[in-house]
Amino acid sequence: METFLAQLYTDQNFLRFFLNSPLESFKDFELTAKEQESLLKINKEDLIIASKGFINKREKILRYKKKKQSWIKKNLKKLFKLEDI
Amino acid sequence: MPRFGIGWRREIADSILRNLDEFDVIEIIIDDYLDASRKELDYLKFLNSQVPVIFHGIQLGLASSLEVETSRLKKYKKVIDYTKITDWSEHLAFVRGREVEIHHLAQPPMNASTLVGLKKNLNKAKKIIGSLPKMENPASLIFPPGSDWNEIDWIQKILEETEIDLLLDLHNLYVNSENFQFDPYEYIFKINLQRINTIHIAGGILREKKLIDTHLHNVPDKVFQFLEFIGGKENKIKNVILERDGNFPHINELIQEIKKAKEHYHKARTFTKKRGDGNIPRATLH
Numbered sequence: 001m002e003t004f005l006a007q008l009y010t011d012q013n014f015l016r017f018f019l020n021s022p023l024e025s026f027k028d029f030e031l032t033a034k035e036q037e038s039l040l041k042i043n044k045e046d047l048i049i050a051s052k053g054f055i056n057k058r059e060k061i062l063r064y065k066k067k068k069q070s071w072i073k074k075n076l077k078k079l080f081k082l083e084d085i
Numbered sequence: 086m087p088r089f090g091i092g093w094r095r096e097i098a099d100s101i102l103r104n105l106d107e108f109d110v111i112e113i114i115i116d117d118y119l120d121a122s123r124k125e126l127d128y129l130k131f132l133n134s135q136v137p138v139i140f141h142g143i144q145l146g147l148a149s150s151l152e153v154e155t156s157r158l159k160k161y162k163k164v165i166d167y168t169k170i171t172d173w174s175e176h177l178a179f180v181r182g183r184e185v186e187i188h189h190l191a192q193p194p195m196n197a198s199t200l201v202g203l204k205k206n207l208n209k210a211k212k213i214i215g216s217l218p219k220m221e222n223p224a225s226l227i228f229p230p231g232s233d234w235n236e237i238d239w240i241q242k243i244l245e246e247t248e249i250d251l252l253l254d255l256h257n258l259y260v261n262s263e264n265f266q267f268d269p270y271e272y273i274f275k276i277n278l279q280r281i282n283t284i285h286i287a288g289g290i291l292r293e294k295k296l297i298d299t300h301l302h303n304v305p306d307k308v309f310q311f312l313e314f315i316g317g318k319e320n321k322i323k324n325v326i327l328e329r330d331g332n333f334p335h336i337n338e339l340i341q342e343i344k345k346a347k348e349h350y351h352k353a354r355t356f357t358k359k360r361g362d363g364n365i366p367r368a369t370l371h
Contacts (some may be wrong), residue, residue, distance in 0.1 A: 001194055001231045002149050006182030009191060038194075038230040049293055050226035058188040 004029045004039070008047070009054040019044060087284070087350070088137065089343050092328045096302065100336035105136050106140035107340045112326045115140040115173060119160040129168045139283070139324060140165065140173040140220065145211065148193045150202035159215040165214060174219040174252045177203070177243065190223045194231030195239035200246065207247055208316060220280045221252035224260040224289075224298035236261055237272050250282035255311045256289060256304070256328075260296040278320040286312065286346055287328040300330035304342055309349045317353030325350065 004026075007014050016041075018025040026036050088109030091101060100109065111132065118129060132138055142161065145153050177225070178190035193199045211217050222240065234242065243249070253276075262269035286309075288302035303325070317370055327343050 001183030001198075002151055002179045002191075003185065005191065005194075005230070006185040006187050007177075010185060010187055011174055035231050037233075043227065043231050046227040046295070049295055053297065054187060054189050054191070058186075061188045 001031060001035050004031060004035075009051050012051070012055065012056060015047070015051050019047075087322045087325050089325070089347050090136075091339060091343065092141070092282075092326055092330075094330060094333075096331070097329075097333050097336060097339070104336055104340060107343070108136060108324070110137045110139060110324050111254050112139050112141050112324075112328075115142050115161060115164055116144045118164050119157075121164070123353075125166065126167050129170065132172050133168060138168075138170050140170055142173060142175040143190065144180055145175050145177055145206075145210070146178065147206040147218075147220070148199060148203045149179035150193075150198045151179070151181070151183070152202075153206040153209060155209075155213065158210055158276045161210075162214045171216060172219075172327060173214075173216070174221060176221045176223050177240075179225040192223050192225035192227075192229045194229045194233075196231060196233040197235065200242060203243065204247055217247075219252040220249045221254050221285065222261075224254070224257035224296050226264065226297065226328065228265050234267065235267060237267060237275055239270070241275055244277060244280055248291040250280050251276065252283040252285060252313075253281045254285040254287070254328075255308045256285065256287040256298055258280050258311065259300045259305070259307050261294045262287060270314070273311065273315060278315065278318050279345070281315070281322055282322055283324040283326060284312065284315070284322055285326050285328050286342075300328050301332040303334075303338075304346070309345060312346055313349040313353045315353075316350035 008018055014025065022040055023036075026039070031039070090108040090110035090112060091115045093101060093111050101108065113129070118126065120139065121129075145157055145161070147153055164172060176190050177193070179193045180187050180190060197296060207217060220243070222236075234240075240251075244251070258269050258272060261267075264271065286304045287298065287300045288304045288308075288354070289297050289299045290302055291297075315322070325343075325346055327339060327346065333339075
């Protein structure tokens with residue numbers, strides 16, 4: 001179920017596929033009947049809003065990872081005039 | 086008496102360090118240091134010698150029927166052991182499927198299968214790292230499909246069946262209670278307050294009729310009210326941490342928010358002492 005949800009939350013194409021053909025979208029995920037039933041009852045508006053949120057956050061994090069720098073070292077060195085500890 | 090502090094973010098690192106006296110504790114995202122050099126970890130150790138540091142994890146995904154990766158736990162252990170910063174937390178969330186990284190915290194299906202997975206993952210974490218994390222309640226915009234329980238029952242079962250202490254994020258509680266229509270005070274009433282180790286406070290916004298936990302806005306009054314309510318009861322809270330991830334105001338504004346949190350917490354405790362019992366009727370706070 002989490003694998004299905006992870007796909008749903010992060011892949012707009014898969015989300016569209018699910019919204020248009022939910023039963024088809026279940027095919028590769030080994031979901032139980034109960035899990036499929038709960039997905040069919042999902043609040044679609046909430047799902048779309050949540051998915052947008054996840055995708056935005058994901059993009060921010062991937063951008064941030066590219067810029068990551070050792071700010072703690074830079075700032076501590078500057079403020080405490082540390083050379084090496 | 087809890088320590089009041091702030092979540093470390095690189096954009097305000099300079100300001101935090103210049104005002105270190107204003108913070109009793111600093112919370113650092115451990116995932117930012119999993120591949121750090123020894124020298125960088127030495128700087129963390131140095132910071133911990135100036136002010137208590139606690140770690141906050143975001144990438145383990147412990148609340149999942151999928152097994153947590155051993156390699157990730159070993160990386161956490163390496164950083165925790167080297168820095169000797171042993172106080173750590175994570176989330177009651179999943180962050181990946183089999184081959185898909187969400188890169189964010191998702192509330193898992195609140196059911197028996199997730200609970201079994203969580204227990205296994207916590208045991209594995211304890212075995213590898215040597216200690217259990219405090220576990221945070223995540224915010225969500227969608228009621229997790231596949232859930233058999235509501236959030237109040239879910240957190241109660243977790244506290245009954247595991248040994249974890251909670252990191253209670255009051256803004257996440259506020260967001261979920263509004264988005265999924267449950268009583269946040271019932272949630273607080275039903276959990277054992279002795280099991281809350283840390284509290285997070287943060288802000289968000291209302292968008293498309295949903296409350297969103299953005300961490301980009303000031304802490305709303307409702308969150309301070311929750312803090313005051315909890316402050317008035319017997320508890321073992323060790324830390325209250327302000328989280329802000331962006332849209333940063335001047336550091337003095339963040340310091341004022343922390344001071345406001347202290348005032349609300351202590352106001353209730355003063356009232357309790359005067360009244361001589363450990364309970365404040367909910368009605369008197371509203």
